[in-house]
Amino acid sequence: MKKPVLLLLMIAIISGSSIAIFNAEANNETTVSAINLPDDPADAKFPKGAKIYKEKCVACHQTTGLGVPNAFPPLKDADYLFADKKRAVRQVLNGNNTPITVNGVTYTIPMPPQVDTHEDAVAVINYVLNAWGNNGGTIKLDDVKDIEIIR
Ligand code: HEC
Numbered sequence: 001m002k003k004p005v006l007l008l009l010m011i012a013i014i015s016g017s018s019i020a021i022f023n024a025e026a027n028n029e030t031t032v033s034a035i036n037l038p039d040d041p042a043d044a045k046f047p048k049g050a051k052i053y054k055e056k057c058v059a060c061h062q063t064t065g066l067g068v069p070n071a072f073p074p075l076k077d078a079d080y081l082f083a084d085k086k087r088a089v090r091q092v093l094n095g096n097n098t099p100i101t102v103n104g105v106t107y108t109i110p111m112p113p114q115v116d117t118h119e120d121a122v123a124v125i126n127y128v129l130n131a132w133g134n135n136g137g138t139i140k141l142d143d144v145k146d147i148e149i150i151r
Contacts, residue, residue: 042131048120049127056114057124065132071109073102076132085129085139086147089121094150113151118144 043050053061057075061067065076075081080102081088090096097110115121122141129136 040131042127042134046123046127046130049123049125050131052115052120052124053127053131057128060111061128065128065134070105071107073100073105073107075128076134078102081128082134082136085125085137086144088125088128089118089139089144090147092121092124093118093147116149118147118149121147 040050060072061075062072065074067074073080080100091111092114093116095111095113099106099108101107115124118141122139122144126138128134129138
């Protein structure tokens with residue numbers, strides 16, 4: 001009678017502790033992946049643009065800058081963005097409701113206007129041109145002053 005009870009007890013202890021180990025591993029993985037995500041250097045270089053991005057753009061274009069497939073286009077490695085910086089400034093000032101093609105994919109959902117000043121538009125576009133490993137250069141306020149704000 002004694003042996004089966006002891007055996008059951010041992011199984012209970014072993015399975016219990018293996019669950020504990022599994023949980024500890026799962027927790028460690030979460031911690032490690034959080035540590036492995038480095039701060040984007042663009043956050044320190046373009047703090048105003050980073051703040052605007054996190055407030056206004058992140059819902060659609062995502063923290064990764066990858067957007068949402070077939071709905072919101074990527075800004076990371078986006079040929080459309082790099083091709084015309086001034087057009088990108090116009091896009092955040094006035095929005096756009098004509099279909100556009102980014103990296104070979106056509107997007108048809110309109111983007112509403114996002115910012116109200118040329119300064120904010122330049123700040124956030126300079127941020128996205130350089131976030132997520134982008135190497136898109138920058139645009140100056142002087143280059144976009146003639147863009148009319150349409151409301
Ligand atoms: C409500 C969702 C939404 C928000 C918020 C939003 N966008 Fe967009 N964005 C879109 C959509 C949809 C398109 C494609 C629309 C089109 O032009 O046809 C787009 C296109 C773009 C483009 C041109 C395409 C590309 O990938 O280069 C840029 C640049 C851009 N957005 C930047 C921004 C920035 C910067 C912000 C924040 C200031 C922002 N967007 C906020 C939905 C959004």
